[in-house]
Amino acid sequence: MQTKSSQQPSPRHNNQKTKQGDIMKKLIPIIVLALLAVTSGAIAADAIPSGVVNVNTASADELQYLPRVGPALAGRILEFREANGPFEAVEELVAVRGIGETSLENLKPFVAVNGKTTLTEKVKLPRKTDTAAS
Incomplete structure (x- = not known):
């Protein structure tokens, strides 16, 4: 067997x-x-796109290439620019309703007040998570 x-x-x-x-x-x-x-x-x-948006010459569509800028905020930037004239410094964007210091820090690398708009696509920054809570 x-x-x-x-x-x-x-x-x-x-x-x-x-x-x-x-x-x-x-x-x-x-x-x-x-x-x-x-x-x-x-x-x-x-990958984060490179380039800048000139906030003094950009259209509403071009302003929306900026991180966390949608149609409403783009419209407020245009209204502010029309009412007050061109921005002399990027930091003046905090005078626009909806842009605070944190938003300004996210926008600064992609914003210019002189020269051409060279950014050609939407910038999507990753959301920051609260690491202190974990």
Whole structure:
């Protein structure tokens, strides 16, 4: 009487293992490529665009390229500019309702009061989380 441990696996069993191994050999490169494609897209999506928006010449659409500036805030910037004339310094933006010191700090790298508007896409800054609460 033979024990199970001394029995030879059937050729059918070996054939199934070979087929599974062949499938895995084909799937692994596909999975790796898919993961690379997904993660490279995420990395590219996290990249922050470069350039500036001249708040003295920008349209409402161009102002919306700025981080956390939507149609309403862009409209208030335009209204302020029309009522008070051109901004002489970036810091004057705090006089616009809806822009405080924190907003100004987020805007500063992307705002100019002279020169051309060179920013061509929306800047999306990551939200800051409150690390003191954790």
